[in-house]
Amino acid sequence: MTSPAQDTTWQALAAHRTELGERHLNALFAADPARATRMQAEACGLFLDYSKNRVTDDTLALLFRLAREAGLAERTAAMFGGERINATEGRAVLHTALRQPAGAVVTVDGRDVVADVVAVRERIRHFSDAVRSGAWRGHSGKPITDVVNIGIGGSDLGPLMACEALKPYAQPGLRLHFVSNVDGVQIDDVLKAVDAETTLFIVASKTFTTQETLTNAHTARAWLIGRAGSEAAVARHFVAVSTNAEAVSRFGIDTANMFGFWDWVGGRYSLWSAIGLPIVLQIGAARFDALLAGAHAMDEHFRSAPLEHNLPVIMALLGIWNIDFLDAPTQVIAPYHQRLHRLPAYLQQLDMESNGKSVKLDGSPVGCQTSPVIWGEPGINGQHAYFQMLHQGTRFAPIDFIGVLEHPAHLAHHHRVAFANMVAQAEALMRGKSAAEVEAEMRAAGLAEDRVRALVPHRVFPGNRPSNTLLLERLDPFGLGALIALYEHRTFVQGVVWGVNSFDQWGVELGKQLAARVLDDLAGEADANPHDASTAALIERYRRGARASGH
Ligand code: F6P
Numbered sequence: 082m083t084s085p086a087q088d089t090t091w092q093a094l095a096a097h098r099t100e101l102g103e104r105h106l107n108a109l110f111a112a113d114p115a116r117a118t119r120m121q122a123e124a125c126g127l128f129l130d131y132s133k134n135r136v137t138d139d140t141l142a143l144l145f146r147l148a149r150e151a152g153l154a155e156r157t158a159a160m161f162g163g164e165r166i167n168a169t170e171g172r173a174v175l176h177t178a179l180r181q182p183a184g185a186v187v188t189v190d191g192r193d194v195v196a197d198v199v200a201v202r203e204r205i206r207h208f209s210d211a212v213r214s215g216a217w218r219g220h221s222g223k224p225i226t227d228v229v230n231i232g233i234g235g236s237d238l239g240p241l242m243a244c245e246a247l248k249p250y251a252q253p254g255l256r257l258h259f260v261s262n263v264d265g266v267q268i269d270d271v272l273k274a275v276d277a278e279t280t281l282f283i284v285a286s287k288t289f290t291t292q293e294t295l296t297n298a299h300t301a302r303a304w305l306i307g308r309a310g311s312e313a314a315v316a317r318h319f320v321a322v323s324t325n326a327e328a329v330s331r332f333g334i335d336t337a338n339m340f341g342f343w344d345w346v347g348g349r350y351s352l353w354s355a356i357g358l359p360i361v362l363q364i365g366a367a368r369f370d371a372l373l374a375g376a377h378a379m380d381e382h383f384r385s386a387p388l389e390h391n392l393p394v395i396m397a398l399l400g401i402w403n404i405d406f407l408d409a410p411t412q413v414i415a416p417y418h419q420r421l422h423r424l425p426a427y428l429q430q431l432d433m434e435s436n437g438k439s440v441k442l443d444g445s446p447v448g449c450q451t452s453p454v455i456w457g458e459p460g461i462n463g464q465h466a467y468f469q470m471l472h473q474g475t476r477f478a479p480i481d482f483i484g485v486l487e488h489p490a491h492l493a494h495h496h497r498v499a500f501a502n503m504v505a506q507a508e509a510l511m512r513g514k515s516a517a518e519v520e521a522e523m524r525a526a527g528l529a530e531d532r533v534r535a536l537v538p539h540r541v542f543p544g545n546r547p548s549n550t551l552l553l554e555r556l557d558p559f560g561l562g563a564l565i566a567l568y569e570h571r572t573f574v575q576g577v578v579w580g581v582n583s584f585d586q587w588g589v590e591l592g593k594q595l596a597a598r599v600l601d602d603l604a605g606e607a608d609a610n611p612h613d614a615s616t617a618a619l620i621e622r623y624r625r626g627a628r629a630s631g632h
Contacts, residue, residue, distance in 0.1 A: 084441075084448025085405075085579060090147045091449075097143060098406040105545045106135060106511045124382040124392050125375060125563035126554040133511045134399050134479075134547040135407060144398035145388045147578060153394070156577045157384060163189040163345070167584035168442055174584050175343075176350035176569070177380045180373040180562070189345060197343070201355055205340055206366040208320070209358070212281065213252050213365065219278045220314035227275040229258045230359045231268075231297045232285030235348030236322070237261040238430050239565075240285075240359040242423035243352060243372070246561050249420075250364040257363050260301075263293035268300055277308035277318075284321045285356055287348050289328035292596070302333065322355045347584050349430045350569060368558045375562025383570045393570030396481075396549060400571065401578055403479045403547060405449050412453040413471065413480040415460030417503040420556060421483060425457035428568055434586050435572045441580035451579050461499055464506065471510060472542055480548040482507050483564075487555035504550070513544020603627075 085091050110116055110132075120132035120141075136144075159166050163173045175194060178187040183199045211217040215224035230240055241259045244251075251257075258271045282305070284298040305318050312333070321329040321339040324346075329339045340355035352360065353373060361369045379393070388394045403409040412432075414425040436452035457463065460482060471478055484503050488496035519540045523533045553560045576583030598610040602620050612620065 084446065085147075085151070086448045088147070088150065090143060090150055094140070094143045094147065094402070094406055097140060101135070101137070101140070103545065104135070106133060106547070107513075107544065109135075109137065122390050122392050122395055124386065124390075125378040125567075126560050127392060127563055127567060128552040128554075129392055129395065130550040130552075131395060131399055133507055134402070134549070135545065136399065136402060140402060141389075141398075144402060145394075147401070148388055148394060148398060148574065151578045151580070153388075153574060153577050157573075160573065161187075161380075161384060163187055163194070167347070167582060169582055169585045169587070170344075172584070173345040174347065174350075175345040176347065176353055177377075179346065179353035180377040180380065180566075182374075182377065194343065194345070198354075201340055201342065202366075205355060205358060205361055208340075209361040209366055212362055213255065217281075218317065219280070220309050220311075220317045221278045223278050225281045226254060226279040227256045227258060228281045228283065228359060228362050229260060229271055229275065229301065230283045230285055231260045231294055231301060232283075232322075232356070233261040233291060233293045234430060234434075235351050236285040236287060236291075236294065236356055238423070238427045239349075239352030240357060242421075242427040243357070243360045243561060243565075244363050245423050246420045246556060247360070247364050247368070247372075247558060250368050250558065252363065252365065255362065257359055259359075260297050261293065263296050265300075268297050272301070272304050277305050277314075280305075280318060282319050283358055284319065284323075284329075284332070284334065285358070286322075287324050287342070287346070287351065287356075289321070289323045289325040289332070292593070295332070298332065320358075322358055348586075349434055352565070364558060371558035372562040375559035375564075376566035377562075378559075379563040379566035379570070383566075393567050394574050396567070397571040397574035397578070399547075399549065400453070400479075400575055404451075404453050407477075407547075408450075409477060409479050410450075410453060411476075411478045412455050413463075413467075413478050414455060414457035414483070415463055415480050415503075415506075416457075416483040417460045417499050418483070418485045418556060419459055421485075422459050424483070425455065427565075429455045431568060432572050434589070435583040436576050436579065436581060437588065438579075438581040438583075442582050447579055447581060449579065451575075451581060460506065461502055464502065468506065471546065477546045479546075480507075480510070482548055482550045483553070484550065485553045485556045485560075507548045507550055509542065509544075510546040510548055511544055513542035513546075514540070516541050 117132040122129045160174050161177055163175055165171055165173050167174050173189050175187060178194050179198055181187060181195045185195045186193050187195050212225050218224060237259055244257050260268045260271055282301050286294045302315060305314055306312055315333055316335055316338065319334050321334045323329050323339060324342055324344060326336050326339060330336050340358060342354035346354050353376060357369060383391060383393050400412065414428050416424050432455045433452050438451055439447055441447050482503050484500055516537050519537050520533055523536060553564060573583055599620060602608045602610055603623050608617055608620060
């Protein structure tokens, strides 16, 4: 396998980039009044304006050629068709099957997986209906008021992000809590706030071996038994979501209270599976179906729309242009909607765990830059924190501005202010402000000439900083489903062009292995394992601290 950088289209893009040089977006807009209407795409209730990227029609044509030559059509067909494209783990990649409607057929090793998916969906529907209606009772006969999801990574970020986004659809009187951190503070706070008689714990772990999740789950279990006075209470207060029935039952949860999924669902792609149980409990099964339908609609768009009109493909290729040809090391996600405040964190795992790779599928070096650092916060808060760097820093960071059009009537004024800021930021980053404009402004304000001269360099904005603006018609289950699937496929397309396996995560293993050894050494009197001097000194400092505080 050759590196993408050895590809002739890649080299043509590199030459084209040199030719474009620092050509300013202002000049591109001035020369081409139709640019904004041409560089837009729309599907599944999402509208994308990508005209504020440093590209021309020639750039786009080359990028689409790059995708075609990378075999995007074949790889897409292989993924949707259930081929084992996660080669290093020997697994199919079928999160798209999770959102197929009942009756569709997707086979893996001759077995129709959609039938299995629908069967679990039905069990979840019954269970969630029982909890939401109050028919499911705690050990003392009271209905459930609080649900605590214990999980981490993909078993936390997706459900948490979606539950935050879809709060207006929440069942009144049923509170959701999420515990991921093992430091103890998080579960401690939650346990102090809930009642053992009316709390349901979901232990969510694909593998059911994750140290953080099992540590928190054991704490919760002991807490419940301590309060209920009997192990029998576990059956009314604990359910598991996992692919590992044996470990679930070893932990002490009856597999009758387990909702399964399959090895062909990656953790970071799993919110559509039983891992979405907290979402179902919060918004109900029918609305969860709408979330799946939104994602399915995006799947169909991705599979069938020509590349030139294909939202995930366009966003993926613009990302590659920014990362590999304009040398952008990061990608900002700036939602202008408070309910999307966990989206950047969710996309961090989706993108960085998927494409944070240095070798291609055949093990050879990838030879170009891959996953950017994904970061961000709700944009309006970011404007008062990190946007200074975006406007005037030495590095540029492409941004996805994400806005929502529909809003409650009583919040119309707030919505207008937020929307105005989003659009203005994209405009400001693109157009910048020249020295002449700055000088004229300061002179008009009556500043002395020496002050004007001193301040000009500080007040100039270079502009030419690219962004996408993505507008959702409304933040409802369907719209959210489509938005998440858009980013999933964007990640997939980038992985295909780079030639990496977007579906394994070997990079998380070493830290886990070493943590087990360090844990042993923290508990001992001296190190049983060899460590470098820095690590050994930190371990010793911990032991001294623990001795001083008497444990
Ligand atoms: O350590 C990374 C990871 O394996 C993620 O890929 C995964 O989402 C997370 O841990 C949690 O894994 P599990 O669901 O098996 O507990």
